[in-house]
Amino acid sequence: xKYIDEYRKKDxxxxxxxxxxxxxxxxxxxxxxCGGHTMAIHRFGLHALLPPTIHLLSGxxxxxxxxxxxxxxTAIACSKIPGAIITTxxxxxxxxxxxxxxxKEKADGxxxxxxxxxxxxxxxxxxNPEKAVIFLGIGFETTAPATAAAIVQAKNENISNFFVxxxxxxxxxxxxxxxxxxxxxDGFIAPGHVTAIxxxxxxxxxxxxxxxxxxxxxxxxxxxxxxxLMLTLQLESAAPKVEIxxxxxxxxxxxxxxxxxxxxxxxxxxDRWRGLxxxxxxxxxxREEFAAFDAEKRYLLTVPEPSDPxxxxxxxILRGQKTPNDCGLFAGKCTPSDPVGACMVSGEGxxxxxxxxxx
Amino acid sequence: xxxxxxxxxxSVEGSSALVTIEDVEYKASLLLLDDVNPGDYVMLHAGFAIxxxxxxxxAETLRLLNEIADNSRP
Ligand code: SF4
Numbered sequence: 003x004k005y006i007d008e009y010r011k012k013d014x015x016x017x018x019x020x021x022x023x024x025x026x027x028x029x030x031x032x033x034x035x036c037g038g039h040t041m042a043i044h045r046f047g048l049h050a051l052l053p054p055t056i057h058l059l060s061g062x063x064x065x066x067x068x069x070x071x072x073x074x075x076t077a078i079a080c081s082k083i084p085g086a087i088i089t090t091x092x093x094x095x096x097x098x099x100x101x102x103x104x105x106k107e108k109a110d111g112x113x114x115x116x117x118x119x120x121x122x123x124x125x126x127x128x129x130n131p132e133k134a135v136i137f138l139g140i141g142f143e144t145t146a147p148a149t150a151a152a153i154v155q156a157k158n159e160n161i162s163n164f165f166v167x168x169x170x171x172x173x174x175x176x177x178x179x180x181x182x183x184x185x186x187x188d189g190f191i192a193p194g195h196v197t198a199i200x201x202x203x204x205x206x207x208x209x210x211x212x213x214x215x216x217x218x219x220x221x222x223x224x225x226x227x228x229x230x231l232m233l234t235l236q237l238e239s240a241a242p243k244v245e246i247x248x249x250x251x252x253x254x255x256x257x258x259x260x261x262x263x264x265x266x267x268x269x270x271x272x273d274r275w276r277g278l279x280x281x282x283x284x285x286x287x288x289r290e291e292f293a294a295f296d297a298e299k300r301y302l303l304t305v306p307e308p309s310d311p312x313x314x315x316x317x318x319i320l321r322g323q324k325t326p327n328d329c330g331l332f333a334g335k336c337t338p339s340d341p342v343g344a345c346m347v348s349g350e351g352x353x354x355x356x357x358x359x360x361x
Numbered sequence: 362x363x364x365x366x367x368x369x370x371x372s373v374e375g376s377s378a379l380v381t382i383e384d385v386e387y388k389a390s391l392l393l394l395d396d397v398n399p400g401d402y403v404m405l406h407a408g409f410a411i412x413x414x415x416x417x418x419x420a421e422t423l424r425l426l427n428e429i430a431d432n433s434r435p
Contacts, residue, residue: 003383005367005402005414008423017430038364091407119408121390141407144365148409151392195365195404198412221364224426231429250419251404251412260393260411350364 005250009222010046018227019051022234030237031057031186032230033322035177036193037064037350038221044359046223056230059185059322062176062278063193065141066093066348068320070274071308073140073169074099079303080136080167081112087130088114089123090138093348096341100308120152127156127164136297139168144195146170146286147260150267153288153295165297168288171273174204175284181212185322189215189233191226194248199264201256205244213242220248267292276344277310277317314343319352326356333357365406367414370399380405 034040040060043049049058062068078099081088088104095104095114108114113133117123120137127135139149149166156164173196181187192205197218205216215236219229229247236242246252264286273285288296310317313331318324326332326345336342338354345353368380368389378397380389382405389410391397403410 003367004369005419008419014426014430017433018426020433021429119390121408144406144411147393147411148390148407151390151409155392195406195411198404228422228426247422249422250415253412257393257412259395263393 006222009220009224011224014224015046015051015227018224018231022056022227022231023053025238026053026055026234028238029055029057030188030234031059032189032191032233033059033061033180033185033187034191035061035063035173036196037067037348037352037355038195039063039191039193039219039226040352040355041350042221042223042226044355048223048226051227052230056234059187060319060352061180061322062275062320063142063173064345064348064350064352065145065171066097067316067344067351068171068275068278069094069097069140069169069344070276071100071310072274072305073167074104075305075308076303077138077167078102078104078107079305080297080301081107081114083134083301085133086113087126087133087135088112088138089117089126089135090114091118091140092116094138094140096347097344098311098341100306120148124152124156124161124164127161131163134163134165136165136167139166139170142171142173142193142196143199143264144193146268147199147257147263150263153267153292154263156295157292162294165295165300166288167297168268168286169273170268170286171275171284172270172286173200175281176275176278177208179278179281179284180321181208181214183321187214187322188237189217189242191229191233192216192218194218194220194225194252197246197248197252197256199257199260201261202244202246202252202254209242209244215242216244218244218246218248218252220251275320277315277320311342316343316345316353319345326353329353333360365404365411367402368405368410370397370401370403372399373397378403378410380410
């Protein structure tokens with residue numbers, strides 16, 4: 003496949019691996035923020051190709067994994083509204099809420115539909131004017147512009163039975179929060195598709211103020227290895243900065259249309275993250291102007307204050323402080339078919355990735 | 362769910378495009394991208410084209426990598 007196969011070539015991967023072994027002297031720890039990166043590292047066995055001086059940590063960049071128990075409980079409450087159709091991206095329905103999951107509610111008769119694109123939710127709304135179609139908006143800056151585009155379209159076309167329950171999140175505050183909390187890293191392998199939307203400006207502080215290296219990386223093994231090489235070169239010469247490895251997709255200024263839509267529809271709010279607590283200005287809520295499409299304002303649902311599942315250490319894993327092997331439930335009580343925490347649900351979740359590629 | 366895949370644009374109609382990934386056809390919304398033409402490659406994410414693939418930059422990245430590979434050969 004064009005733009006994939008070239009970036010999976012073994013000789014290139016091995017050449018970068020050799021180069022890394024030559025130049026790496028300092029002990030460095032890099033965090034891959036994005037679940038897609040975690041998956042690529044394990045799938046292609048990249049750990050084994052790095053010199054012992056380079057350590058990788060997984061971060062909090064899997065949207066399903068960071069969706070809070072509170073959000074899930076609210077989504078489940080939505081599914082019990084008479085005449086409601088819940089629309090959601092696939093993985094979310096399997097995440098256990100405090101008492102039940104969307105999957106169980108669906109089995110019990112709630113109308114919950116898995117969609118691939120938010121535009122399908124809009125179609126369902128058009129075709130079912132007597133129903134309330136609620137879209138569960140999760141995802142970072144890559145996904146949130148699509149939700150914004152759908153809301154604008156609903157407004158333009160006067161679709162009055164389409165609502166969004168927004169748990170959309172933005173990346174920079176959580177990256178900063180991790181460093182502020184004392185997670186010891188020297189650089190970030192930054193998420194390629196998030197940055198395609200946002201541009202690289204969001205990382206300037208991390209390099210300038212915190213002295214961290216930041217390289218925006220693609221998702222194929224060659225991309226990842228090259229990004230690690232770029233970070234290593236930066237850190238060996240003590241010159242941390244923001245660079246783009248994924249130049250075929252990412253421009254420093256980002257995607258202006260997508261950014262415009264985000265700005266038009268959403269404003270930042272303090273938001274809950276699974277296992278990480280509330281992080282200031284890390285979430286996106288729907289602006290007053292589009293309140294008619296805000297499920298939260300339409301239904302004013304309140305759910306009891308939830309607690310994270312017992313024994314699950316997703317929070318420490320999302321912070322890069324622990325790995326799934328440190329969890330007593332991993333691969334025993336908690337498996338992809340019967341997950342305890344959200345990190346085991348999504349294919350991009352760290353626990354699910356470790357489970358799939360465990361030896 | 363965050364995955365995005367390079368897809369080839371076959372045709373464009375209004376704010377959506379017909380794209381193919383390994384000969385399978387998909388519809389891609391162009392609400393987040395303008396100036397998309399048949400023959401372009403776009404990254405398809407959750408039904409939306411989020412960015413074009415820049416062929417020149419792709420070639421340049423590979424050139425750099427091949428240089429590293431050439432140098433690392435004994
Ligand atoms: S293995 Fe399961 S219970 Fe343990 S941290 Fe991961 S998701 Fe939570």
